Amino acid sequence: MSSKSTAPASQPATGSAAARPPAAASSTSTTAPSPASTDAAAAAPTTPAKKLPTCVLLVGMAGSGKTSVMQRMNAHLLTTKQRPYIVNLDPAVTHVPYAPNIDIRDTVKYAEVMKQYQLGPNGAILTSLNLFTTKFDQVLDLLEKRQDSVDYILIDTPGQIEVFTWSASGSIITDSLAATYPTVVAFVVDTPRSASPATFMSNMLYACSILYRTRLPFVVLFNKSDVTDPAFAIEWMRDFEAFQSALHASDHSDHEPPYMHSLVQSMSLVLDEFYSILDPVSFSAVTGLGAPALFEAFGRARDEYFKEYKPELERLIQEREKRQKDQRQRQMEKLMRDIKLEEAQGTGTEKGQVGAGADAGAGSAGQEQSKGKGKAKPRK
Numbered sequence: 001m002s003s004k005s006t007a008p009a010s011q012p013a014t015g016s017a018a019a020r021p022p023a024a025a026s027s028t029s030t031t032a033p034s035p036a037s038t039d040a041a042a043a044a045p046t047t048p049a050k051k052l053p054t055c056v057l058l059v060g061m062a063g064s065g066k067t068s069v070m071q072r073m074n075a076h077l078l079t080t081k082q083r084p085y086i087v088n089l090d091p092a093v094t095h096v097p098y099a100p101n102i103d104i105r106d107t108v109k110y111a112e113v114m115k116q117y118q119l120g121p122n123g124a125i126l127t128s129l130n131l132f133t134t135k136f137d138q139v140l141d142l143l144e145k146r147q148d149s150v151d152y153i154l155i156d157t158p159g160q161i162e163v164f165t166w167s168a169s170g171s172i173i174t175d176s177l178a179a180t181y182p183t184v185v186a187f188v189v190d191t192p193r194s195a196s197p198a199t200f201m202s203n204m205l206y207a208c209s210i211l212y213r214t215r216l217p218f219v220v221l222f223n224k225s226d227v228t229d230p231a232f233a234i235e236w237m238r239d240f241e242a243f244q245s246a247l248h249a250s251d252h253s254d255h256e257p258p259y260m261h262s263l264v265q266s267m268s269l270v271l272d273e274f275y276s277i278l279d280p281v282s283f284s285a286v287t288g289l290g291a292p293a294l295f296e297a298f299g300r301a302r303d304e305y306f307k308e309y310k311p312e313l314e315r316l317i318q319e320r321e322k323r324q325k326d327q328r329q330r331q332m333e334k335l336m337r338d339i340k341l342e343e344a345q346g347t348g349t350e351k352g353q354v355g356a357g358a359d360a361g362a363g364s365a366g367q368e369q370s371k372g373k374g375k376a377k378p379r380k
């Protein structure tokens with residue numbers, strides 16, 4: 001079962017265009033003119049207007065296997081006669097084993113960003129992502145042109161997970177995509193590295209924070225199942241007692257400080273409810289095991305997007321529009337009140353002038369006021 005998303009995370013965008021950041025007026029020396037598209041999909045014959053492609057945002061800790069998973073998903077889609085459209089958002093990756101349709105590296109030169117802004121690796125990734133986000137409207141335009149001829153939009157994100165999930169540019173990208181396309185977050189977990197209850201819990205806390213941030217349908221992809229069977233992790237998610245026993249056992253073996261035990265225990269209680277809304281999938285990017293199950297999970301997540309996220313997004317948009325309308329109405333009423341007040345306070349002369357001809361009266365009243373400035377005329 002995929003996650004029950006509650007509400008779109010941030011202020012809704014009224015359609016993709018509204019969600020788009022303004023296009024950059026000019027490119028810096030570190031950037032190329034615009035996101036380039038190699039458009040392998042462009043070569044595919046365009047089918048008549050059809051359902052929107054599912055957008056999969058691949059996130060996960062560094063080394064969890066995102067790029068390898070992307071390659072495997074791409075291969076699975078091609079062998080099952082479905083059409084992927086791949087976007088690479090990792091500016092620092094040196095090699096990708098697939099042909100991205102849109103690649104951040106064609107637009108932003110990571111090494112030059114590092115040099116020009118004198119940044120470290122993480123700062124340069126964030127700045128590169130920020131620079132690219134200023135042109136994300138062009139990416140949306142490209143997607144819009146291709147949306148009838150692709151089935152999946154696959155987005156690879158930087159290994160420095162927080163750079164994407166907790167940055168403003170990451171939110172803008174996620175919200176703009178989710179405003180238009182059924183969007184799913186696929187959280188890649190390195191299963192062999194999550195075998196200890198404490199590491200597993202850290203991963204799940206991360207997953208929880210991403211779900212909290214995006215509120216999008218969520219699939220947990222336990223990768224590297226060829227090395228370690230993720231059955232233990234799935235059992236921990238489904239059976240609180242099993243996790244507690246594993247925790248107790250590791251407590252004796254791991255020499256962790258005493259506070260860790262109570263901390264992990266309290267957090268596991270909190271996470272228990274969170275697990276019930278996750279859709280875990282066992283997967284191997286190397287063997288391809290679990291690919292059909294993964295795409296079935298994406299299908300469930302897609303349904304959930306339309307059932308829960310999209311109506312909530314539309315409700316928020318309507319709410320915002322109503323707020324704006326009400327505000328305009330209040331301003332108009334205030335203006336009308338002020339006008340009436342001015343009229344009520346107006347002198348008889350002014351009324352007489354309006355009666356004599358509004359335009360001329362207003363003009364002469366104005367002239368008179370300006371003529372009379374500074375001269376206190378005694379009233380008769």
Ligand SMILES: Nc1nc2c(ncn2[C@@H]2O[C@H](COP(=O)(O)OP(=O)(O)OP(=O)(O)O)[C@@H](O)[C@H]2O)c(=O)[nH]1
Pocket residue numbers: 060061062063064065066067068069090093158159160223224225226227283284285286287
């Ligand atoms: N055995 C096995 N190894 C895998 C699997 N998936 C990825 N790997 C290996 O894990 C390492 C990291 O894989 P990547 O695909 O580069 O991981 P990533 O998350 O994109 O890495 P960053 O870009 O640094 O975040 C590589 O050595 C892969 O060959 C898998 O399913 N099984």
